[in-house]
Amino acid sequence: MDLVYLDNAAATRMDEKVAQAMNPYFFDVYAVATSEFGYSLGIEAKEALDAARESIASVLNGAGEELVFTSGSTESSNLAVKGCAQALKRKKKGNHIIVSGIEDFPVLNSARTLEKQGFEVTYLAVDETGLVGSEALEDAFTDETILVSIQHANQEIGTVQDIKEIGKMCKEHDVIFHTDATHTFTRVPLDVSVIPVDLVTLSCHTLHGPKGIGALYIRKETPLDKIMDGGFQEFDVRAGLENIPGAVGFARAVELVTPQENERLKRMRDTLIDRLLAEVPDTLLNGHRHKRTPQNANVTFHYVEGESITLHLDMRGFAVSTGSACFSRSLEASHVIMGIGGDHERAHGSVRFTCGRYNTGKDVGAVVEAVSDVVQSLRKISPLGKGG
Amino acid sequence: MTTIKVDCVGETCPVPLVETRKAIRKASSGDIIEVTGTHPASKKEIPMAVEAQGHEVLEIKEEGDTWKIVIKIR
Numbered sequence: 001m002d003l004v005y006l007d008n009a010a011a012t013r014m015d016e017k018v019a020q021a022m023n024p025y026f027f028d029v030y031a032v033a034t035s036e037f038g039y040s041l042g043i044e045a046k047e048a049l050d051a052a053r054e055s056i057a058s059v060l061n062g063a064g065e066e067l068v069f070t071s072g073s074t075e076s077s078n079l080a081v082k083g084c085a086q087a088l089k090r091k092k093k094g095n096h097i098i099v100s101g102i103e104d105f106p107v108l109n110s111a112r113t114l115e116k117q118g119f120e121v122t123y124l125a126v127d128e129t130g131l132v133g134s135e136a137l138e139d140a141f142t143d144e145t146i147l148v149s150i151q152h153a154n155q156e157i158g159t160v161q162d163i164k165e166i167g168k169m170c171k172e173h174d175v176i177f178h179t180d181a182t183h184t185f186t187r188v189p190l191d192v193s194v195i196p197v198d199l200v201t202l203s204c205h206t207l208h209g210p211k212g213i214g215a216l217y218i219r220k221e222t223p224l225d226k227i228m229d230g231g232f233q234e235f236d237v238r239a240g241l242e243n244i245p246g247a248v249g250f251a252r253a254v255e256l257v258t259p260q261e262n263e264r265l266k267r268m269r270d271t272l273i274d275r276l277l278a279e280v281p282d283t284l285l286n287g288h289r290h291k292r293t294p295q296n297a298n299v300t301f302h303y304v305e306g307e308s309i310t311l312h313l314d315m316r317g318f319a320v321s322t323g324s325a326c327f328s329r330s331l332e333a334s335h336v337i338m339g340i341g342g343d344h345e346r347a348h349g350s351v352r353f354t355c356g357r358y359n360t361g362k363d364v365g366a367v368v369e370a371v372s373d374v375v376q377s378l379r380k381i382s383p384l385g386k387g388g
Numbered sequence: 389m390t391t392i393k394v395d396c397v398g399e400t401c402p403v404p405l406v407e408t409r410k411a412i413r414k415a416s417s418g419d420i421i422e423v424t425g426t427h428p429a430s431k432k433e434i435p436m437a438v439e440a441q442g443h444e445v446l447e448i449k450e451e452g453d454t455w456k457i458v459i460k461i462r
Binding site for chain 1: 401402405406409412429432433436437438440441
């Protein structure tokens with residue numbers, strides 16, 4: 001049975017071209033960049049690292065020295081939120097942080113940790129599509145506010161925030177602005193010369209790149225404390241031996257994304273949403289219909305549980321997820337669906353479909369038919385009502 | 389031919405289906421899987437899921453609150 005993989009927001013199949021680009025840095029240029037002062041192989045490694053850095057930063061219209069490699073989105077967001085909050089508190093700038101209530105766990109749990117350490121945190125409510133309201137944000141600022149962290153797009157429902165407007169508001173209040181762009185990088189434009197954002201979390205695991213590598217864009221002069229002690233790598237911001245193959249793979253993955261691919265993903269997303277809503281009764285789209293990432297469709301199927309749908313789809317050769325990837329082993333209600341005003345039933349019945357480079361229109365048609373059949377069958381035996 | 393027994397007594401949805409799926413992955417063609425459980429919804433959804441995969445449900449037995457589903461792997 002061929003697998004139809006529609007969970008590209010969780011992980012993606014690596015592009016062979018990415019693997020080819022990385023390969024020499026496992027077997028030939030295996031030195032680390034910090035060895036550049038010792039021998040030529042180290043210089044080669046450092047050159048590859050810097051070229052990858054420049055290449056990725058240029059997509060944001062930023063400078064190479066504003067980009068620090070990390071182990072992934074989780075570390076990037078931890079570094080951004082905790083590192084910035086600690087640096088500003090040390091400088092006695094204030095102790096209040098604002099995050100949206102539907103952030104992914106690296107930001108949300110970093111904020112919770114800071115709260116335990118004495119910071120005040122406002123968890124902003126969002127509207128029914130997942131958008132942060134400018135009035136709600138304006139009301140949240142206090143004289144003590146030092147940092148705002150609001151994602152570029154949501155990990156579960158794909159809603160894309162107006163980060164230009166949010167950034168402007170942060171600048172008016174002289175507050176640092178961090179955004180998690182894990183699900184938008186190269187898919188939705190983000191130009192740091194236009195958008196007043198100071199810190200941007202980046203990753204390539206959703207871009208057919210390797211796992212275990214990420215980056216944080218840090219605008220020059222942004223206060224940031226190291227959160228992990230060690231050596232002086234990455235401009236003395238992030239300690240640890242550089243992941244040269246990962247950085248090279250990250251840059252190659254970014255190069256391979258094209259506007260045509262994003263348009264193709266959008267078409268598949270729209271077909272998926274339109275057909276699921278039209279062909280499966282009692283369904284509801286989660287997230288904004290238009291302000292959403294090109295790859296994301298998230299639908300609630302009433303009277304059935306998303307866990308059951310994903311299991312039955314798996315047994316028919318389809319990989320999708322219910323809520324965020326983290327929920328697959330738990331029956332916790334999704335904080336995102338609850339955050340957009342949903343109840344437990346809506347949260348449990350939500351299924352996320354995320355398209356990627358290797359999906360086709362045929363996959364979309366096949367999953368719609370399978371979902372329709374599975375949902376219909378499950379509703380006949382559903383303890384949640386609406387049986388047969 | 390091997391008989392694989394899956395005990396899901398006391399487990400609720402989705403565990404019996406998850407465990408059945410694991411057993412199917414390990415099984416070879418012609419093997420028999422016997423799933424025992426007590427959760428009523430699982431008794432209905434396991435046959436549905438395995439038949440969608442092309443396997444054969446040979447028997448569904450009930451004794452009090454306990455059920456046993458016997459599956460033959462295609």
